Amino acid sequence: MPQGARQARIEAFTHDGRGVARVDGKVVFIEGALPGEEVSFVYTAVHRDHGEGRVEAVLTAAPDRVTPRCPQYADCGGCSLQHLSAPAQIAMKQGLLVEQLRHIGKIAEVPLWPPLLGPVWGYRRKARLSVRYVARKGRALVGFRDRTGAWVADLAFCPTLHPVIGERLQALSELVGSLSIKTRVPQIEVAVGDRRAALVFRTLDDPSAEDRAQLAAFGERFGFDIYLQRHGPESILPVWPEAPEPLRYALPDQGLEFRFKATEFIQVNAAVNRALVDRVVEVLRPEPGERVLDLFCGLGNFTLALARHAGEVVGAEGVPELVQRARENAAANALTNAEFYLADLTQPLDGQAWAFQRYHKVLLDPARGGAQEVLAGVPHWGASRILYVSCNPATLARDAGLLVHRHGYRLVRAGVLDMFPHTAHVESMALFER
Incomplete structure (x- = not known):
């Protein structure tokens, strides 16, 4: 064992991909360790109630451990899970999603979709x-x-x-x-x-x-x-x-092409985004006579696909440039049934008439902070289905608890999507029905 190193058995995973061990009665979070492994590690920080460390040597490897492809993986902060096989990464993220929905959202039953997968290398655009x-x-x-x-x-x-x-x-x-x-x-x-x-x-x-x-x-x-x-x-x-x-990027199955500027937000993984949009349309099933609300709509990534099928789609977004881009993309794709509004969706939507109208279906795709503030509109929408796309399982679980326990919806299904392979980012979606 390297000088100064300690030995530990890894019992669990944290949400950010570190191994959890107990050493001298104190919890230690160890970077580069996998559950079930025996490792030697060195401390990188010691706090009052826990410690932090990094693996120096793997003494007994987990079955899912693999050799990282990147030679600088030990030093670079861009990835944190290259030492874990791709299927095991998905299983870990799926387990975290279920645990958060049960623990934070107080939802006992979590039926799962198969994960949405794509290329695990060369994906980041x-x-x-x-x-x-x-x-x-x-x-x-x-x-x-x-x-x-x-x-x-x-x-x-x-x-x-x-x-x-x-x-x-x-x-x-x-x-x-x-x-x-x-x-x-x-x-x-x-x-x-x-x-x-x-x-x-x-x-x-x-x-x-x-x-x-x-x-x-x-x-x-x-x-x-x-x-x-x-x-x-x-x-x-x-x-x-x-x-x-x-x-430009295209969604071939939806017959759409989007224009965007280099600094504007788009989904990082093109293949997974295409699969995600297809699933959103399949799950929400917008009909020609229906009105659909798309909150946190960005440049219209989901909105325009929904507008291909719905009677009318309303999109709202807090970034002025993205609202303008969404309008331009709707025009470029000859869609006249999509309206876009600028709104700060992290604040109460008082005075926004569109926010308190009736909608048959609703899509939520918030940033990491979640959609708690806009859920005040749920009683006004009267939507039969709400689909929530999330980049943070903790805030998804919090908001899922509100939809289920306060607003009378039930969780129909949830699942993860492999938007960020080899990182601890957990992207997911959940469908709720009234």
Whole structure:
């Protein structure tokens, strides 16, 4: 055993993918450990009521342990579950969803859908890459933060990023290292569409004319749209080409194509998003005579698919740019039965007439904070079905408890979707019927 290391048997998993052990009567959360394993570990922090550590050696491996594909996995903070097989990751996330619905939502029976799966490598089409020029290495590091969060991991490539980006981290490193402002580039935002990809370089100083020329040459060489962002989002300007078209992604089964800007939110995993939209339409079953409400609608990812079948769809979103993009996407897809409203859905919706009308079906797709505030509209909607798409099982479980115990709905089915393989993010959906 390494000097200073302790030995432990791992009893369980935390929600963020760490092993749970009990050492000297105190709970310890151990990074890189799996349930059922015997490991040696070193402490990284000791608190009054618990400790934290990382694995130094696996003495008895769990059956589901696999060799991580990324050689920098031990250092990079972009993933936390590459040492666990993909099927076991899904089982772990499904177990967490069920546990949260039972424990927080007080829902005893949780019928499950089969998980929605997609590619587990090269899937990530949106990311914010950290950048840091390290003088002693004589080069820029481009990638995700390391596990401490203090530094940038030294990555040659990233197997979870879309290959058009993941296989070009070294080229990006060389590009940043060649700039006059190489120490003043903290971040590159990445967005990959079906046909092109875009890079937004955030800078703390204005680039020189030579810098701009190098950025443009890089974009032309690799087929990237290149943007600069000197201040806030309003300061984003194209470098190459001079007037780039919006990025695009399609939902072929729904006959839809969406346009989006590089900094706008889209679902990270294209294949899983297509499967998710198909399931939303299948489960809600909107009919030509029905009105459907889509809250937290973004640029219309679900709204337009529902509008293909429903009589009328109302979408609401809190980001003005996304509301505008949703309207543009509806027009581009020749859909005239979708209306979009700007609304802060984290606050009471007093004064918003659309929020207190009748709807046959409702879709909720909130951020991590959940949809608690908008659930005040449930009695007014009178919806026969409410479908909830979630990126946080804890707030889903809280809101599920409200729907079931306060508003008289029942949980029909729930399930996970593998939107973020090799990470502890749990994406899920749940259907409620009145």
